[in-house]
Amino acid sequence: MTDRDYQHSRILDVHRWSEHQEANLFVDEVYDTFLNRQEPENTSIKKKHLKVILLDLYVAWLNDPDLNIAVHMSPAAYSNGTVFSSGKSRYNELNIKVSTIDIVHRLDEAGLIGRKDGWQDSGGKGFLTRIWPTPKLTKLFEDAAFGFFDIGYAENRETIILRDENKVDAPYDDTPVVREMRQLLYDYNKLLEKTFIDIQSLDVPRIKLPEKKKRRQSNKQVFVNITHHDKFVRRIFNNKTFDDGGRFYGGWWQRIDGDYRKGIRMNDVPTVEIDYSSLHVILAYTEAGLDYWQNTDKDPYDLPVRGVNNPEHSRDITKLFFLLSLNASDEQALFKAFRSELNYKAYPYTFPDEVLAELLDTIKQSHPDIAHLICSGAGLKLMNIDSRICEYVIADFVRTDTPILTVHDSFIVPFEKEDRLLQLMKEAFEHVTYKTGIKAKFNTNLTKKQLYAHGAQDRNWFLDMVSFVNKGSPSKGYVKRLTRHREYFEQIS
Numbered sequence: 392m393t394d395r396d397y398q399h400s401r402i403l404d405v406h407r408w409s410e411h412q413e414a415n416l417f418v419d420e421v422y423d424t425f426l427n428r429q430e431p432e433n434t435s436i437k438k439k440h441l442k443v444i445l446l447d448l449y450v451a452w453l454n455d456p457d458l459n460i461a462v463h464m465s466p467a468a469y470s471n472g473t474v475f476s477s478g479k480s481r482y483n484e485l486n487i488k489v490s491t492i493d494i495v496h497r498l499d500e501a502g503l504i505g506r507k508d509g510w511q512d513s514g515g516k517g518f519l520t521r522i523w524p525t526p527k528l529t530k531l532f533e534d535a536a537f538g539f540f541d542i543g544y545a546e547n548r549e550t551i552i553l554r555d556e557n558k559v560d561a562p563y564d565d566t567p568v569v570r571e572m573r574q575l576l577y578d579y580n581k582l583l584e585k586t587f588i589d590i591q592s593l594d595v596p597r598i599k600l601p602e603k604k605k606r607r608q609s610n611k612q613v614f615v616n617i618t619h620h621d622k623f624v625r626r627i628f629n630n631k632t633f634d635d636g637g638r639f640y641g642g643w644w645q646r647i648d649g650d651y652r653k654g655i656r657m658n659d660v661p662t663v664e665i666d667y668s669s670l671h672v673i674l675a676y677t678e679a680g681l682d683y684w685q686n687t688d689k690d691p692y693d694l695p696v697r698g699v700n701n702p703e704h705s706r707d708i709t710k711l712f713f714l715l716s717l718n719a720s721d722e723q724a725l726f727k728a729f730r731s732e733l734n735y736k737a738y739p740y741t742f743p744d745e746v747l748a749e750l751l752d753t754i755k756q757s758h759p760d761i762a763h764l765i766c767s768g769a770g771l772k773l774m775n776i777d778s779r780i781c782e783y784v785i786a787d788f789v790r791t792d793t794p795i796l797t798v799h800d801s802f803i804v805p806f807e808k809e810d811r812l813l814q815l816m817k818e819a820f821e822h823v824t825y826k827t828g829i830k831a832k833f834n835t836n837l838t839k840k841q842l843y844a845h846g847a848q849d850r851n852w853f854l855d856m857v858s859f860v861n862k863g864s865p866s867k868g869y870v871k872r873l874t875r876h877r878e879y880f881e882q883i884s
Contacts, residue, residue: 397507397521399614400459405487406548407447413536418442421531425501426494440490444498446542448524449532453539454618455597456529459521464492464509482552482560484545495522503528540879543584544623550576552627554636561631569633575782576624578789583622586794587876588644590617590654594868598647601734615646619876626778635771637778639785644796644803653834655803657794659873661860663809663838665816666801667777668830671714674773675761677824684828694753697746704738712747713754718770722751725766776823783819784812806860807839 409415422438444462451458463469469489480486498504499522507521524532551573555561563569589596596617621643629636644652655662667673669683672691676683683691692710699705712729719725726747733742755762781797788795788804795812796803804812813831820829837856846853865873 395459395505395507395521395523396457397459397518399457400461400521401451402519403444403460403462403491404447404450404544405443405483405485406544407443407450407542408485408545409442409446409537409542411537411541414442414446414541417531417535417537418445421445421503425503426497428497436490437494439485440487440494441498443485443487444491444494444522448504448522448528449535450542450620452524452529452532454616454620455614458616459507459523461519461521462491462495464495464520466492480560481549481562484547484549495520498522498528503531538879539875540619542620548623550580550625552625553631553633554627554629555631558629563631572626572782575786575789576626579785580623582789582792582794583624583642584619585880586622587656587658587873588622588794588796589656589869589872590651591656591863591865591869592654593617594866596868596872598651600646601648601736615643617643628775629771634775637775638799639778639781639797642796645798649834652798652803653836655796656863657796657803657805659863660805661836661863662796662803662805663812663836664798664801664803664834665809665812665831666798667816667820668832670777670800671717671770671773672758672761673829674776674824675717675764675769677776677826678764678769678773679760681760682826682828684830691758694750694757696750698740698742699738704740708733708738708740709750709754712750714770716751716754716765717773718768719766720768721766722748725751779823780816780819783822784815787815806837809833809838810840 418438418441422434422441426437426441444460447460451460466489469491495504495506499506502525504522505525509518509520511517551569553561553563598615598617600613600615622641624639624641626637627640644655649664652664653662669691673683690706692706692713694705694709696705696708699708711732712725715728715732716725719728726744729747730742751765755765758765777800781799781802784802785795785797793808794805795808802812802816816831817827817829821827837860842853842856842860846856
């Protein structure tokens with residue numbers, strides 16, 4: 392028996408692929424040596440499924456040897472839409488089907504993978520089967536002639552995702568608008584692929600996330616791997632319409648907090664992050680035909696919460712509750728969502744229904760012009776607006792081959808690009824909403840303007856900061872990853 396943490400896992404990536412000759416030879420060798428049963432079968436189909444599984448195991452092993460791959464082992468999962476819907480699905484470019492199950496069994500029988508069959512916990516929650524490479528397979532990985540950057544995704548992996556009311560991927564017809572969105576994402580992902588994105592301080596490129604934001608903690612450790620293989624970005628629309636949602640999702644930087652994001656470097660250049668202040672509230676006002684910042688300077692989240700005497704806590708709680716109220720369909724759904732999302736470790740308060748109802752009334756009274764949008768499910772419409780703003784900004788950076796990262800309503804750009812970003816954020820907001828009033832917040836990273844303003848007063852400080860911008864303080868692991876990236880992309884350029 393193994394002492395592996397089966398909870399430490401991710402789902403099998405059915406788009407993992409490579410056209411590298413050595414990768415194809417590797418798959419052929421594994422199939423011929425270990426999996427060929429000397430009986431009639433469609434070897435091309437079997438090898439395709441084997442290739443996806445092997446390459447995804449390889450990537451997982453490279454980035455995190457402790458990571459397990461979760462895989463569907465029920466034939467129904469490959470026929471009812473969970474993995475694959477009838478006919479070739481745009482969400483399953485490689486047409487991965489039930490042969491996956493057979494390949495998993497054969498790899499297990501050959502001793503190339505470990506396997507933990509699906510199970511239920513004491514609460515009845517079900518878990519998929521977990522697989523991972525055994526030493527027998529990792530030895531083959533170590534001896535393989537392909538490498539870290541030779542593994543990617545299927546060329547035509549879908550980037551425009553449309554989901555129904557149950558969050559299930561839904562079919563749709565292409566339109567000129569959809570094709571334009573897809574082309575931008577194709578170009579954007581190509582830009583991200585060749586951009587080195589990492590954090591200098593991390594010798595081991597892995598970040599442990601805080602515990603889940605619930606009253607009762609599961610003690611489950613969750614990690615984010617800072618890796619080249621987790622940079623793929625998609626847009627996800629909701630409710631079977633391109634008018635709901637549409638935000639940009641993907642990239643490890645979206646799953647870490649702001650303190651870690653401050654350490655991100657792109658192509659070994661430090662970064663600056665700028666976000667729109669109170670964006671969804673401001674967008675709600677634009678939907679009501681109003682420009683919030685033209686009428687007031689008041690922080691929309693600066694409201695009292697009964698039982699909370701810490702002003703910062705009160706603001707943070709109000710912000711979470713307010714944003715959730717714009718997404719919720721009714722009052723009870725709002726209360727449930729709030730209690731699920733609140734970090735009780737950071738905010739150790741009790742919120743009975745009457746306190747939450749009081750806070751809801753306070754918000755409505757403080758913001759009467761948008762009260763009709765609260766608990767109306769308007770959030771997805773507002774997300775659609777912010778996704779179009781984001782699209783405008785990203786498109787400009789892509790046109791000039793300049794890397795940019797997005798965390799929905801914030802953007803991360805290389806040092807010296809912050810002025811351009813801020814101007815684009817203003818342009819994008821005006822272009823999409825026909826309003827002009829925005830406020831933006833910078834993270835605490837050094838900006839070009841600060842460098843020269845302070846440098847004029849303190850020459851030594853200026854030289855120290857220039858040295859930091861150019862070199863920083865890299866860990867050995869970071870230097871190794873940067874060197875590996877530069878050597879590969881210089882080789883293919």
